[in-house]
Amino acid sequence: AQSVSQHNHHVILSEAASLELGCNYSYGGTVNLFWYVQYPGQHLQLLLKYFSGDPLVKGIKGFEAEFIKSKFSFNLRKPSVQWSDTAEYFCAVNAYGFQKLVFGTGTRLLVSP
Amino acid sequence: GAVVSQHPSRVICKSGTSVKIECRSLDFQATTMFWYRQFPKQSLMLMATSNEGSKATYEQGVEKDKFLINHASLTLSTLTVTSAHPEDSSFYICSASVSPTGGREKLFFGSGTQLSVL
Numbered sequence: 001a002q003s004v005s006q007h008n009h010h011v012i013l014s015e016a017a018s019l020e021l022g023c024n025y026s027y028g029g030t031v032n033l034f035w036y037v038q039y040p041g042q043h044l045q046l047l048l049k050y051f052s053g054d055p056l057v058k059g060i061k062g063f064e065a066e067f068i069k070s071k072f073s074f075n076l077r078k079p080s081v082q083w084s085d086t087a088e089y090f091c092a093v094n095a096y097g098f099q100k101l102v103f104g105t106g107t108r109l110l111v112s113p
Numbered sequence: 114g115a116v117v118s119q120h121p122s123r124v125i126c127k128s129g130t131s132v133k134i135e136c137r138s139l140d141f142q143a144t145t146m147f148w149y150r151q152f153p154k155q156s157l158m159l160m161a162t163s164n165e166g167s168k169a170t171y172e173q174g175v176e177k178d179k180f181l182i183n184h185a186s187l188t189l190s191t192l193t194v195t196s197a198h199p200e201d202s203s204f205y206i207c208s209a210s211v212s213p214t215g216g217r218e219k220l221f222f223g224s225g226t227q228l229s230v231l
Contacts, residue, residue: 004156009154036222042224043117043222043223043224043225044206044208044222044225045222046220090157100159100162101147101159101208101220102156102159103149103156103157103158104156105154105155105156106156106157
């Protein structure tokens with residue numbers, strides 16, 4: 001069965017600090033990978049996704065993620081965070097050909113001004 | 114992007130009562146909708162997959178008689194928590210699937226429903 005691990009449950013950063021949120025998954029086959037974000041009081045929104053091709057994926061709001069197949073990882077990065085990035089971030093995996101989306105436990109990011 | 118409306122956003126009910134949560138796709142037709150549940154400090158867990166006009170497919174460990182799912186139209190799916198108990202208190206969220214012609218499937222999420230059973 002697929003599973004997703006997000007190692008950091010809570011992260012606190014100051015504005016302009018760099019961000020990296022870890023995500024590892026367990027599944028031996030081809031996967032689609034996602035990062036979702038949920039801002040306070042809002043819907044889950046797709047931040048970025050990887051299906052195939054360039055393993056470095058750029059998303060909205062300056063976020064990027066790198067798929068490292070050998071490490072089963074899909075870490076999310078942003079070089080300089082802003083206060084408005086305060087949110088909960090979820091990594092998710094979908095085994096290719098299946099509709100089921102498996103989520104990590106989420107990471108709450110608090111950016112202090 | 115496409116909008117999925119979920120209602121209510123928060124509900125408090127007494128133990129033993131039933132609660133209905135609606136999930137609507139506002140500007141597209143969703144042949145497939147998904148229901149997830151999230152307990153505090155845990156992952157979003159898929160509960161069931163709902164296809165319009167057919168019975169929902171439940172994940173292992175999810176009681177189909179307790180969590181009734183109806184997907185009567187291409188824009189509406191409902192989740193009814195029957196005879197709710199305090200352990201059913203959780204955050205429930207739906208998503209709707211769109212498969213554009215020639216494109217990959219996309220998922221859009223509702224805003225979630227926080228259920229508290231007293």
